[in-house]
Amino acid sequence: MIRFEHVSKRYADGTTAVDDLSFEVAEGELVTLVGPSGCGKTTTMKMVNRLIEPTSGQIFLDGEDIATIDPVQLRRRIGYVIQQVGLFPHKSVLENTATVPHLLGWQRAKARERATELLDLVGLDPSVYGDRYPDQLSGGQRQRVGVARALAADPPVLLMDEPFGAVDPVVREHLQNEFLRLQAQVRKTVLFVTHDIEEAVRLGDRIAVYGSGTIEQFDAPAAVLGAPATPYVADFVGADRGLKRLTVTPIEPGDLEQPPVVHLDDPLPKAAARLAAEGARWAVVLDDRDNLHGWILADAALAKSSGTVKEHARRMEAWLPVGSSLKQAFSSMLQNDAGWIAVLDGDRFLGVLTPGRLHEALRRSIDADAQAIPRAEVELQTIADA
Numbered sequence: 591m592i593r594f595e596h597v598s599k600r601y602a603d604g605t606t607a608v609d610d611l612s613f614e615v616a617e618g619e620l621v622t623l624v625g626p627s628g629c630g631k632t633t634t635m636k637m638v639n640r641l642i643e644p645t646s647g648q649i650f651l652d653g654e655d656i657a658t659i660d661p662v663q664l665r666r667r668i669g670y671v672i673q674q675v676g677l678f679p680h681k682s683v684l685e686n687t688a689t690v691p692h693l694l695g696w697q698r699a700k701a702r703e704r705a706t707e708l709l710d711l712v713g714l715d716p717s718v719y720g721d722r723y724p725d726q727l728s729g730g731q732r733q734r735v736g737v738a739r740a741l742a743a744d745p746p747v748l749l750m751d752e753p754f755g756a757v758d759p760v761v762r763e764h765l766q767n768e769f770l771r772l773q774a775q776v777r778k779t780v781l782f783v784t785h786d787i788e789e790a791v792r793l794g795d796r797i798a799v800y801g802s803g804t805i806e807q808f809d810a811p812a813a814v815l816g817a818p819a820t821p822y823v824a825d826f827v828g829a830d831r832g833l834k835r836l837t838v839t840p841i842e843p844g845d846l847e848q849p850p851v852v853h854l855d856d857p858l859p860k861a862a863a864r865l866a867a868e869g870a871r872w873a874v875v876l877d878d879r880d881n882l883h884g885w886i887l888a889d890a891a892l893a894k895s896s897g898t899v900k901e902h903a904r905r906m907e908a909w910l911p912v913g914s915s916l917k918q919a920f921s922s923m924l925q926n927d928a929g930w931i932a933v934l935d936g937d938r939f940l941g942v943l944t945p946g947r948l949h950e951a952l953r954r955s956i957d958a959d960a961q962a963i964p965r966a967e968v969e970l971q972t973i974a975d976a
């Protein structure tokens with residue numbers, strides 16, 4: 591979809607910002623460009639929408655050399671989101687979002703309809719925020735409007751230059767999650783610039799790690815973390831690779847524990863007997879369709895009580911869909927102050943992830959990469975057998 595062939599950019603003062611760069615981004619792929627300040631990420635990105643012209647080399651969009659496309663036409667095919675969102679201060683949120691459809695000559699009603707749909711998509715209720723002005727929004731909300739505006743004309747390509755760089759870490763994580771959900775729906779071809787390796791790992795299907803004007807490694811996040819191509823990359827991704835790996839390691843069904851399960855309509859003595867038989871302190875409570883309801887704690891009174899599990903069950907807030915990252919699991923445990931979290935496939939209960947199992951999954955993932963085999967095939971050695 592986007593292809594760089596031997597692209598270099600030398601500025602008038604002699605600075606070589608980008609040096610003989612060749613790489614390709616597939617359709618629907620999200621590639622993050624990451625590296626320290628001044629390594630040429632922004633220059634790379636701005637050459638795609640011709641805000642900067644290369645000194646040599648060619649860039650192709652969908653097979654077409656962009657040097658042959660009129661820059662205005664080109665930019666209509668490319669959404670652009672930057673850190674200082676650049677919303678028009680005197681236009682409402684809805685009008686800001688409808689900017690490109692207006693420029694493209696869409697009818698007013700159709701442009702407003704599209705803008706409304708997009709605000710919804712980025713998680714801003716149009717009936718609440720549509721008529722506000724940018725200075726009546728938080729930083730995170732302004733960034734969402736920026737994303738909505740960039741998507742308004744449904745361009746196949748999105749360029750995002752540190753779009754979440756100016757918000758605090760909590761809002762940033764929210765925006766990243768929302769953006770991932772959005773991208774799963776809209777599947778744009780995205781180039782995303784960041785200097786934060788954690789963000790690059792979290793969002794990228796692949797990551798381009800920049801050295802000085804060149805790409806040192808272009809690979810899937812797990813490969814960049816697990817097998818850095820050069821000492822420079824190893825240094826850049828940092829010593830706490832194990833922690834970052836939490837971000838890219840999904841929860842798999844094999845990671846889960848199977849605690850005792852009781853149902854909402856079970857009589858309490860039956861539930862108590864179940865817990866006693868398994869020597870468990872708690873059980874997971876499912877409803878009659880085997881969907882997660884919550885959990886129940888073993889206590890002495892349970893066996894003697896009449897009634898059903900329903901009256902004693904507690905709601906479970908800490909749950910995640912299978913495939914979520916171990917990092918999400920870890921933060922959900924911390925946020926909910928829970929010793930375990932339930933893992934679901936749709937509504938179906940699959941099992942629970944405990945801190946011990948989380949740690950094992952992480953070690954398996956590291957060992958699997960070292961041995962280049964699937965995670966499920968790794969046998970963990972304990973200190974005793976080592």
Ligand SMILES: Nc1ncnc2c1ncn2[C@@H]1O[C@H](COP(=O)(O)OP(=O)(O)OP(=O)(O)O)[C@@H](O)[C@H]1O
Pocket residue numbers: 601602603605606607625626627628629630631632633634785
């Ligand atoms: N107009 C310009 N004239 C001269 N040098 C420039 C110009 N724009 C950028 N540079 C230089 O080119 C190099 C690459 O800049 P670029 O903005 O692409 O880096 P970056 O990786 O995006 O950095 P940051 O993360 O700080 O935004 C830097 O050394 C920068 O100083």
